[in-house]
Amino acid sequence: QKEVEQNSGPLSVPEGAIASLNCTYSDRGSQSFFWYRQYSGKSPELIMFIYSNGDKEDGRFTAQLNKASQYVSLLIRDSQPSDSATYLCAVDAGAQKLVFGQGTRLTINP
């Protein structure tokens, strides 16, 4: 059973600070990793994807991947209240399927 683990939170971060979200996965053979943001009552939207070890930056978002340790993280710099949402980590499970973590609820406090 392929598993993806996230701290469910809630994680509270002051506005302007860095929010750090972490995810671990069980399948060492996984190649693709995704971060989705989901607002309450809405469907997920893709924030970042990463394939290679190291960091990948896109605006205020940085994804970090460490395949040896089987973890992937998402950093949000200069956090804004609009970043308050649930962040879902997803890992490819073969056959185009994704396995999702339970999500981390992030709250940015003004």
Place this chain on the structure above:
Amino acid sequence: GAVVSQHPSWVICKSGTSVKIECRSLDFQATTMFWYRQFPKQSLMLMATSNEGSKATYEQGVEKDKFLINHASLTLSTLTVTSAHPEDSSFYICSASRTSGRLNNEQFFGPGTRLTVL
């Protein structure tokens, strides 16, 4: 690009009735569509994988006779919840993968359908 629509966005029905949910890829052809269910404060649980022109592949524990999936074309998949009961009330979300693109397993999500069974 890569827009996925779902219809209806919400539905309320009586116990014992059947409900059909449509998922459409509006501006691309989808080789594969996925159906998820999400209960409050929980993550997405994959129900089934649907490929155009073939039978859907259901995840363990999902009743294929209760959740009928039809993938008639590269842009349309439907999920029918048959003989719905209150425990089937949930947020149903579809996603679609493109036939080509930079990510061969990136999924584009529809807006979801909230089903309430009375």
